Amino acid sequence: MSEVEDRSTTRRGFLRTAAIGLLAAGFAPRLSAADSATDQKTRNSICVFSKPFNSLSYGELADRIAELGFDGIEAPIRAGGHIESEQVPNELPKLVEVLKSRGLDITVLTSDVNDPNDPVSQRVLRTAVALGVRRYRMKYFKYDLKQPILPQIDNWRSQVRELAAFNAELGITAVYQNHAGRNYCGAPLWDLQRLLDGIPVSQVGVAFDIRHATVEGTMSWPVSFQMLRPHIDTIYVKDFRWADNGQPENVPLGEGHVSSEFFRMLAASNFAGPISLHEEYLDHRNSELVPEHLAAIKRDFGILKMMLGRA
Numbered sequence: 001m002s003e004v005e006d007r008s009t010t011r012r013g014f015l016r017t018a019a020i021g022l023l024a025a026g027f028a029p030r031l032s033a034a035d036s037a038t039d040q041k042t043r044n045s046i047c048v049f050s051k052p053f054n055s056l057s058y059g060e061l062a063d064r065i066a067e068l069g070f071d072g073i074e075a076p077i078r079a080g081g082h083i084e085s086e087q088v089p090n091e092l093p094k095l096v097e098v099l100k101s102r103g104l105d106i107t108v109l110t111s112d113v114n115d116p117n118d119p120v121s122q123r124v125l126r127t128a129v130a131l132g133v134r135r136y137r138m139k140y141f142k143y144d145l146k147q148p149i150l151p152q153i154d155n156w157r158s159q160v161r162e163l164a165a166f167n168a169e170l171g172i173t174a175v176y177q178n179h180a181g182r183n184y185c186g187a188p189l190w191d192l193q194r195l196l197d198g199i200p201v202s203q204v205g206v207a208f209d210i211r212h213a214t215v216e217g218t219m220s221w222p223v224s225f226q227m228l229r230p231h232i233d234t235i236y237v238k239d240f241r242w243a244d245n246g247q248p249e250n251v252p253l254g255e256g257h258v259s260s261e262f263f264r265m266l267a268a269s270n271f272a273g274p275i276s277l278h279e280e281y282l283d284h285r286n287s288e289l290v291p292e293h294l295a296a297i298k299r300d301f302g303i304l305k306m307m308l309g310r311a
Contacts, residue, residue, distance in 0.1 A: 205233025
């Protein structure tokens with residue numbers, strides 16, 4: 001958003017320094033002896049959502065992400081992403097090969113998949129599995145607000161069960177992200193529990209987005225986290241604050257309303273899955289901002305590692 005992008009360097013630096021100070025003063029998660037014995041760095045791989053880097057070649061993308069120190073990327077392989085769905089059989093092997101040469105993987109493949117009977121989706125998943133990709137983010141379901149809600153969830157539930165069976169056959173896991181918004185399935189969070197009840201997390205799990213969970217449940221997000229914890233496969237991290245117009249605006253990690261308590265709860269829950277860092281407070285459509293994105297991600301990555309007790 002322009003207001004965020006125009007924020008002065010001085011103010012951004014002050015807020016980030018204040019966030020670091022709070023963490024250093026004792027707000028960072030305190031690991032138990034058992035947690036310390038099991039190095040958290042080996043338990044949770046950390047990737048970055050590479051949406052801001054569509055203008056880069058595969059080699060440039062891999063070089064920049066490796067330099068930042070991530071384990072992999074969450075790659076947008078969908079309409080408008082690094083690779084269009086129809087191009088996956090030809091292009092995805094090239095991207096995976098380049099990433100591997102830099103010691104990286106596609107930790108999450110962000111897709112347009114939610115229909116197991118769609119031929120394009122089937123090719124995407126079969127190609128991904130053949131290349132060693134083990135996790136993809138599903139396309140969202142959206143409510144028709146003129147119709148009853150519960151029957152819509154139950155209808156999607158049948159579709160998701162069919163998708164889960166296809167995932168089990170292939171050996172891949174789908175994750176569904178909770179996304180804030182007036183008509184997103186998953187925004188209220190309780191609906192994801194209903195949607196996924198009885199489905200193994202290894203087949204379809206939740207990509208728990210703490211930013212969106214906090215937007216929709218400013219004070220009650222811990223309840224939602226605990227309710228969905230058995231279904232959570234992946235964690236998404238980004239931050240926001242409430243703007244003067246009452247809308248959420250994305251801000252650097254540590255400068256908004258996402259609480260450090262979340263990371264203490266995450267550590268206490270023995271979560272061992274991947275964590276994906278999202279930087280969305282700069283315009284990802286402007287290729288001229290690639291250097292700014294890289295600098296912003298580097299700063300956010302440092303804050304994330306501190307919140308995870310890795311600093």
